Amino acid sequence: MKPFSYHQPDQIPDAAKLLTSIEDSKLVAGGMTLIPTLKQRLASPPALVDLSKLGSLKGITDDGATITIGAMTPHAVVAASKLVQTKIPGLAELASMIGDPAVRSRGTIGGSVANNDPAADYPAGVLGLGATILTSTREIAADKFFLGLFETALEPGEIITAIRFPVPLRAGYAKFKAPASRYALVGVFVAKFADGVRVAVTGAGPGVFRVPPMEAALSGNFDPSAIAAIKIDNDGLTSDIHAEADYRAHLVTVMAKRAVDVALS
């Protein structure tokens, strides 16, 4: 690890100011990706701005037709939340599948969404539910937020404060875990709303994406059989030592079917 200065602001504007005034400084939301990177000397930010003292970023609130999860809420809290379990059980289940108990206790929803790892679980939930990302300056629809490999719509100095999820009629997440890392080799989140179905895929490509043909088919018939024959194109999907692109494409269909099963159960 290389030397850096460490800041723990207690107001969001202070955090934003530090982030813009110190070039290349980094936010610490849970540090589950950042700290290993620092330890391996792969990154050397001059300053870390730790968000853990910002109490307003923690907690889950019931807004009726939506629920709002503070950016600094750890995965374990989301997984155990009675509110989330009742209103969007698929999201609580997704949170319970992230990493391991240590990661779930330290890692936060805001950190995961801002990092936008192509194999992270939360982006599938956020995009699949059509959530809204609330930041220090504005609101961003999930469809406009995830821009590709580790890229998001966040501007320099912009901090995620919360994620607002619409409550679906049904939702489910099915994840095929990468055997070693337990990230999603392929993870599919399916959500059924009154006005249609959303299907979001993580792990398969360079970033989370939706599958319109599956959404159309499921909007007509919310049953696994409706999408059994829908194959997604291998093109652009990830190929690595764990899974080749055509296998990942196959798994998207399998996991989507299973996510529908979960949503129906």
Added chain:
Amino acid sequence: MGNVIGIGAAPKRKEDQRFLTGRGNYVSDIKRPGMTAGVFVRSPHGHAVLRGIDKSAALASPGVIAVLTGDDVADDGLGSLPCGWGITDAKGVPMKEPPFPMLAQDKVRFVGDMVAFVIAETPERANAGAELLKIDYEVLPSVVGVLEAVRPDAPQLFDDVPNNICCDWELGDKAAVESAFKKAAHVAKLSLVNNRLIGNPMEPRAAIAEYEPGTDRFTLWTTSQFPHVVRFLMGALVLNIPQHKLRVVAPDVGGGFGVKQFHYGEEAVITWAAKRVRRPVKWVASRSEGYVSDRHGRDHVTEAELALDETGKFLAFRVNTLANMGGYLSTFGPNIPTNLYGPLLGGVYTTPAIYCNVKVVFTNTVPVDAYRGAGRPEATFVLERIVDVAASEMGIDRVELRRRNMIPKEAYPYQTPVLVQYDSGDPMGCLDGALVAADVKNFGVRKAASASKGKFRGLGYSTYVEACGLAPSRFAGRLGARGGLYESATVRVHPTGQVTVMIGTHNHGQGHETTFAQIVSDKLGVAFENVDIVFGDTDRVQFGMGTYGSRSLVVGGAALSKATDKVIVKGKKIAAHLLEASEADIQFEAGKFSVAGTDRIKTFEEIAGAAYVPHNYPLEVLEPGLEEQAYYDPVNFTYPGGCHIAEVEVDPETGTVTLVNYTAVDDVGTVINPMIVEGQLHGGIVQGVGQALFENAVYDEGSGQLLSGSLMDYCMPRADHLPMMKVATHSTLCTHTPMGVKGCGEVGTIGSPAAVINAVVDALSHLGVTHVDMPATPNRIWRLLQNASLPVAAE
């Protein structure tokens, strides 16, 4: 006073008190006054000419004390890292043995090859300095696979090793095998890959060295399985330090599995550096560093053929293997795929003719050496897989084919055609026991239940034998060993009757402090808590070859047993004097010396007291004190074995293999502590399952980059991958070890990969699948099912 806890009991492990309460003493826990920190700068290239190193910026970096490179090693006239085995080809020509410099000179040959050592006041300063080193590489193409390495146009690692072949080794009667194949009614053929593995002991490697100018003595603390061997190899052959001026300490070590049974260049560099900077130097590897520097295991490509007569009797077995050695010869490297492989190809069968050819090949990868099982899992995998292939092709039941060829219990001792003679065993008994324990007769019901859920269920067998208890020195010497393979123990009885044992094996998780104390407690009638086991320090322990090859109990325990017997012999002489009886009339039992047929008794404590306070003592004929030492050189290997039965369920939709049941019935000879044996079997099986289903070290051909270079990409088996295992022993006694023990450290790893893969193939056999390479990952299984081009649905 505590109790005697003897052979066959299962006390909790003595050593766990300190491990579980955070009181272990590992190398990285040790701090020395004035200690400096060292980091190794390693090659980022698989293969490159080292054109020059500019140290100036690094040396100018704050806190940097010294930067050492291969040129400094050459200037100091230091030796190359030695290989402990020298094998020869069929014509008796010695293997090619290029130098293995402790810091690279002229060329680097694998990603991780050490190029420089930076010493600074702190690890951070050392890392910062290391990043400023300017190293000029001329990158060359790498070759990482054995098939690629032996091609005529392959990159050459060494100018004087044509086709990268270190040795073209063979064993067995080639002509007899050829003639048997001509008479065969059926020939089964199999091509397979034995995947490369990375050991991953929980504790990464680490070392500290200190030089004391006042006494001209060096001390090296290192994460080693064999400190005396490190002292010999490093002192005598690399650094030219006299043995009496070098102390090597291997304190608590957090797992080894073979990874820590080699003399590593890091140890030599650090010890040398400590004298150059006149301060202690400490290095602790990161996990990532371990991936590119800990010796790897396995990595074979094999073609095998089994000749059978019309009844299924094995007539001959022929095996041709290419074995990866990596970039240099490690301590035991060339011995593993040859002497620990070929002689195991007889298995538990009566195959009369066997021929094995192994081409030992250099590649641009981490050197390959022993990893739990070392050669024997590879041999077992080839043999137990091809037996299944033959059974399937001939339409004979797999269990029945094994029975027809198994060595019957009455035929032991049994001489195989490949050097080794099994002293004892009962493979049929193990098989029968396992069939019952695994509830094989109801497998059909379970298979149907799986099918109803759309899953394919399979059952796999591995009836195997291994050779351990390394090793009879004379025999090993004929095969190319450059050292002895005996073991030593000293039993020191204190004046108050407690006992300290100094033993040359090394405990790094095996429970020796418990098992060995049970042996002494049993034999001397001393309370279990009154026996301590000392190991891992060349200044405290007389000598030893260390722990590997399931040798600690078999060879070390035998030395301990002999030394304990000597204590009893001397105790009887003292007792005879004190009891005024003839030595021949003294009996020793349950900690008491008595005159036969009388009630005259001296306790063990009284005899110990008399030995150290010799007022009434036969000083004219007997020395005072009660301490005895024994060295033991085994007369043969031991041959544990058994039957493993794996049961798997395959999800055809995703290709996921789930191990649902696992049964092992093993013959490990006498069991000293059944709890420890069970733990060893569990751990061994899990490592074998890891190879079969999860673990795979993958290199990129051309660049030589390790693609599975962290725990995020190299999949270790975890608790949720595994079912509860059924483990039992069916023991026959070893006829030549003092206590009838055979060893149990590696059996699980040796027996299990074939059982698991045989089960996977069985589950998919209705689709025409005849072989699956390891690891049987979901992607690989799915691909097989795609290629089978049959409907992906359960019948």
